[in-house]
Amino acid sequence: MNKELVFVMEPDVGRVTVEISQVPARTVDELADDLGPRVNLNCAKPAEIKKHLPVLQPHHTSSEQPGSNKFSIWLYRLYHHSTVDGPGRRSVVQVSGCSIRCQGCFVPQTHERENGTLVSIDSIVSEIVANRAEHDGVTILGGEPFDQPGPVAELVSRLKRHGLHITIYSGYTLDALIGRKDPNIDFVLTHSDLLIDGPFLSELRPGASEYRGSRNQKLVSLGVK
DSSP states (O other), X not given: OOOEEEEEEEXXXXXXXXXEESOOHHHHHXXXXXXXXXXXXXXXXXXXHHHHSOBOOGGGGTTOOTTSTTOEEEEEEEEEEESSSSSSSEEEEEEOOOSSOOXXXXXXXXXXXXXXXXXXXXXXXXXXXXXXXXXXXXXXXXXXXXGSHHHHHHHHHHHHTTTOOEEEEESSOHHHHHHTOOHHHHHHHHHOSEEEESOOOGGGOTTOOTTOSSTXXXXXXXXXX
């Protein structure tokens, strides 16, 4: 990852967010002296799932259909104010369950679906919309989001109704996702704004660019308006 500082200016609220990538601690301290008191965001603090998001029982989902109020998704955590998971400040939906399981994965605890909880998509959207003033968009990552194509498609649909920018991560490449010929996957790809694709390869980690874990991963603009 390159050593850099990125300044996000928000004159309407009098806020400056500084994205920091591998710069010396001394530089950060000097910057704090110039700008005044700071609040460290980085990946932020995950929301307390049990506090904000009602947990459902897995057996309740067998008869659910997309669009119903009870439609649900396996969620590992939901957190806000991330500056490393996409452009600007993000609310992040991190799903649980991953069939790819890249060696050296940063979050192996998300590989098992049961390490998360089954929550309603309504509750996720409500939490994100309630914090809309605090983020520039939503990032969906995992785990592997496309292991739950139906719920993720429903989540994307509901988020887009609120005009939110959507970034989605996948260990699959874009070509592999298209090749699955799944209508839910096609919907996600045609209604999201940015895809960061490809498996994490630990040997390609050095020199990875912004938002990516390894150099093989690509930022794909999906061109949603």
